[in-house]
Amino acid sequence: MADPNPPAPAHRAHVPVLAGAVATVFEGVLPGTYVDLTLGLGGHAEMLLDAHPELTLLGIDRDPEALAVARPRLRRFGDRVTLHHARSDELASVLGHLGVTDVTAMLADLGVSSPQIDQAERGFSYRSDRDGPLDMRMDQGRGATAADLIADMDEDTLCRALRDLGDEPHARRISRAVIDAQPRTTAALAEVVRSSVPAARRRRGDPAKRVFQSLRILVNDEIATLDRTLDAGLAALVPGGRMAVIAFHSVEDRMVKTRFRTAAEGDCSCPPGLPCVCGATPTARLLQRKPWVAEAAEAATNPRATSARLRAVETLHAEATGPGRPSPPPP
Ligand SMILES: C[S@@+](CC[C@H](N)C(=O)[O-])C[C@H]1O[C@@H](n2cnc3c(N)ncnc32)[C@H](O)[C@@H]1O
Incomplete structure (x- = not known):
């Protein structure tokens, strides 16, 4: 029916x-x-x-x-x-x-x-109910995924990106945690980011939002x-x-x-x-x-x-x- x-x-x-x-x-x-x-x-x-x-x-x-x-x-x-x-x-x-x-x-x-954000499998969403592979490519046939980019990146480069593109006040401690953890899924990345910034120090909302935006901008150049x-x-x-x-x-x-x-x-x-x-x-x-x-x-x-x-x-x-x-x- x-x-x-x-x-x-x-x-x-x-x-x-x-x-x-x-x-x-x-x-x-x-x-x-x-x-x-x-x-x-x-x-x-x-x-x-x-x-x-x-x-x-x-x-x-x-x-x-x-x-x-x-x-x-x-x-x-x-x-x-x-x-x-x-x-x-x-x-x-x-x-x-x-x-x-x-x-x-x-x-x-x-x-x-x-729709790109809503589909968990595209890897753009930092929401925990939309877990998916850490991809973030707008064109999935071209270029490196966010997970691959993190695997190839050093802490300083990630830190600079989070400051320049995300205006992230905790860029250093977040980038250290992310490079250490090497997350391969969106939920894993969001979790690493959130656990590296104590809730009491989150004056500007969820840091995962800024980290995801910065990484998306990098992945898609x-x-x-x-x-x-x-x-x-x-x-x-x-x-x-x-x-x-x-x-x-x-x-x-x-x-x-x-x-x-x-x-x-x-x-x-x-x-x-x-x-x-x-x-x-x-x-x-x-x-x-x-x-x-x-x-x-x-x-x-x-x-x-x-x-x-x-x-x-x-x-x-x-x-x-x-x-x-x-x-x-x-x-
Ligand atoms: C915000 S949406 C556009 C919405 C559209 N104006 C509408 O009214 O439906 C952005 C779209 O642009 C595409 N896009 C973003 N950057 C692009 C680029 N540099 N070249 C081609 N497409 C791009 C994305 O894949 C996405 O589908």
């Missing part, structure tokens, strides 16, 4: 983060190809395809399982949709391979998706990949095209902010506040100086949204890119 309460498809529970801000950024976008660099469950993609009949989608994800979930969701858009398994920094070769030259919109919504992705993305847009990035980590957000500002100021070396005389050429304009963040209603229903920062630029037409500082963006 059929289950009267079948589980909802994974995508139905998924609300794309900062959906209103993403819609605003792409209002009035030029007709052409919209590249979703981190397709995930296809939530933003579906929203933008509905809102913009003039766009076709090239959806990229490094996780083949994400593409398998997004594909049926986007089927109703027919040949407006092309999906491709790749990492975002491989954009140039994907576009070359597919012969796409009219990219007018691009979105990267960084990090992992909820997320910082260097973002750096290359920003260059590849800006280079691929036609003049007047828009690129938006949603970051959840302060290191990533800073990187996006700096790269977009450099594009908007043309790598200007003049003192701030003075007119540009160094001949720097802006290639883009910021759509808003400050990042878009979640409104209270979204933050209340989606805790993940509270750390989301959306930044966006529009590339300039050749005639608009003379030397000098562009006019300041709206506040």
